[in-house]
Amino acid sequence: MPKLALVRNPNSLRNRANRDGFRQRASDALGDFFVEADAPEDLAAILREFARREVGLLAIDGGDGTIHKILTALPDAFGGQPPQIAILPSGNTNLVASDVGCRKPGAETLMRLVDVASGVEPAKHIRKRASLDVHWPDNANPPARGMFLGAAAFTRGIDFAHGRRYVKSVTHHSAVAGAIFASVAKAYSGRAEWFAGDPMTIAPFVNGVPRSNARTNNRFIFLATTLHRMSFGLWPFWGTLDAPIRYVDVDAHPKRLLGALFSVLRGRAPDWLREASDYHSGSADTILLELNHRFVLDGETFEPGPSGKVELRSGRVLDFVAV
Numbered sequence: 577m578p579k580l581a582l583v584r585n586p587n588s589l590r591n592r593a594n595r596d597g598f599r600q601r602a603s604d605a606l607g608d609f610f611v612e613a614d615a616p617e618d619l620a621a622i623l624r625e626f627a628r629r630e631v632g633l634l635a636i637d638g639g640d641g642t643i644h645k646i647l648t649a650l651p652d653a654f655g656g657q658p659p660q661i662a663i664l665p666s667g668n669t670n671l672v673a674s675d676v677g678c679r680k681p682g683a684e685t686l687m688r689l690v691d692v693a694s695g696v697e698p699a700k701h702i703r704k705r706a707s708l709d710v711h712w713p714d715n716a717n718p719p720a721r722g723m724f725l726g727a728a729a730f731t732r733g734i735d736f737a738h739g740r741r742y743v744k745s746v747t748h749h750s751a752v753a754g755a756i757f758a759s760v761a762k763a764y765s766g767r768a769e770w771f772a773g774d775p776m777t778i779a780p781f782v783n784g785v786p787r788s789n790a791r792t793n794n795r796f797i798f799l800a801t802t803l804h805r806m807s808f809g810l811w812p813f814w815g816t817l818d819a820p821i822r823y824v825d826v827d828a829h830p831k832r833l834l835g836a837l838f839s840v841l842r843g844r845a846p847d848w849l850r851e852a853s854d855y856h857s858g859s860a861d862t863i864l865l866e867l868n869h870r871f872v873l874d875g876e877t878f879e880p881g882p883s884g885k886v887e888l889r890s891g892r893v894l895d896f897v898a899v
Contacts (some may be wrong), residue, residue: 577630577693577694577695577752578630578632578633578659578660578693579609579627579630579631579632579633579693580609580631580632580633580635580689580690580693581606581609581610581611581615581629581631581633581634581635582602582606582609582610582611582634582636582637582638582686583611583612583619583622583623583634583635583637583638583642583646584598584602584610584611584612584613584637584638584640584664585612585613585614585637585639585642585667585828586612586614588637588638588639588642588667588668588834589639589666589667589668590665590666590667590681591638591666591737591842593629593636595682596682596683596684596862597683597836598686599622599685600684601683601686601687602683602819605686605687605690605791606690606725609626609629609631614638614645614667615775616645616648616649619645619646619649619741620649620897621673621783622650623646623649623650623652623653623654624652624653626653626659627653627654627655627718631657631659632659632660632693633660633661633662633689633692633693633897634646634659634660634661635661635662635663635664635686635689636661636662636663636664637663637664637666637681637686638664638666638667638887639665639666639667639668639669639670639875640667640670640672640722640874640875641667641668641669641723641875641876642667642875643663643672643722643723644720644721644722644723644873644874644875644876647707647721647722647723647894648719648720648721648722648750650721651721651877651892654800654855655666656892657737658892659899660894660895660897661894661895661896662678662689662896662897662898662899663676663678663896664678664681664682664685664686665678665679665680665681666681667873668875669874671723671724671803671806671807671874672705672723672724672803672874672896673806674805674806674862675705675723675803675804675806676703676705676896676898677700677701677703677896677898678896678897678898681824685724685750685899688899689779689897689899691899692897692899695810697899699897699899700899701898702895702896702897702898703895703896703898704810704893704894704895704896705723705802705803705893705894705896706802706803706820706821706890706891706892706893706894707721707722707723707802707890707891707892708721708722708725708800708801708821708873708888708889708890708891709721709882709888709889709890709891710722710723710725710873710878710886710887710888710889711886711887711888711889712880712883712885712886712887712895713782713879713883713885713887714878714881714882714883714885716876716879716881716882716883717879717881719758720873720876720878721876721891722802722873722876723801723802723803723874724799724801724803724873725799725800725801725871725872725873725874725876725888726797726798726799726800726871726872727774727776727795727797727798727799727865727867727869727870727871727872728774728776728795728796728797728798728869729770729773729796730756730772730797730798730799730868730872731870731871731872731877732770732891733756734872734875734877738771739822747752747791751837755898756797756810756812757866768828770796771796771828771829771884772794772827772828772829773794773795773796773797773827773828774794774795774867774868774869775792775793775794775795775868776792776793776794776795776797776798776825776865776866776867777790777791777792777864777865777866777867778790778795778823778825778863778864778865779791779863779865780821780823780858780859780862780863781860781862781863781864782818782819782859782860782861782862783861784862786811787816787841787858787859787860788856788858790864791825791856792866793827793828794827794828794873795825795826795827795828796826796827796828796830796833797824797825797826798823798824798825798826798865798871799812799813799824799825800822800823800824800863800888801813801821801823802820802821802890802891803822808840808841809842809843810840810843811837811840811843812824812840812857813855813857813859814845814849814850814857814858815856815858816858816859816861817858817859818859819843819859819861819890820859820861820890821859821862821863821888821890822857823857823858823859823863824855824856824857824859825856825857826855826856827853827854827855827856829854831852831854832848832852833849835849836849836852836855861889861890862888862889863887863888864886864887864888865880865885865886865887865888866880866883866884866885866886867880867884867886868880868884871886
């Protein structure tokens with residue numbers, strides 16, 4: 577049976593109050609296989625120790641930001657044999673947990689994971705997802721791994737959302753949805769720079785073959801993910817979905833933006849949207865980006881580096897366990 581370990585982010589939204597005596601119950605059940613940490617350097621050392629002790633099921637108690645930090649550190653710790661992952665969604669955004677079916681935080685979920693690890697009961701299901709790996713060809717940053725990336729108006733929307741007091745207390749996916757809504761609202765409220773977009777070159781590939789010609793122009797918004805669904809029925813992707821990375825890029829000054837938003841809110845892409853010249857969506861296993869502005873990976877903001885070149889790759893496929 578797999579050894580179970582738990583990494584808990586004590587600063588995650590739902591973890592600050594230590595509800596249902598979680599710390600004590602986790603310590604009683606797991607001993608020193610239960611740790612609390614948030615700093616990347618601490619997480620790296622913790623994961624190396626868990627790998628040495630042959631942990632096979634890693635529970636993450638936090639949100640998308642915590643998952644991003646752990647996924648980034650996982651290859652150096654575990655090499656080519658990562659553990660299965662279970663999520664106790666306690667963060668400000670929990671897109672990953674929602675997609676893979678891990679919807680309930682707290683001690684009850686932890687106790688069920690203990691039973692799964694000991695063979696007392698089976699997992700509800702195991703879902704496979706690839707990580708979204710970000711590489712800087714100029715080595716401006718070490719590789720980062722996550723599952724949801726946004727740029728252009730999405731970055732501005734995240735900045736706007738995190739500058740508002742409400743985002744400190746919302747749960748689940750409101751920050752991501754709010755960033756998309758804010759992008760559209762700000763554009764229509766007379767913020768010309770939002771509609772004007774940001775210069776970007778996008779080149780998607782599948783198995784080394786270009787999926788389409790590289791496109792260079794200003795983008796209103798760019799999104800990419802290895803998730804299979806988002807919350808609230810929101811799904812702004814369409815086209816050929818035969819590769820792990822789903823992406824959408826929208827040209828600056830897009831026509832019928834409110835109509836497009838209404839469609840993707842219902843998870844639909846009508847014929848007019850698929851045929852529009854200023855909306856593009858599909859899938860790839862590699863996407864080459866060239867940009868001169870910040871982008872957001874699972875809530876963390878990154879600079880593109882001196883060359884402006886960033887490479888998105890579909891990473892290792894991971895097993896996510898739900899109970």
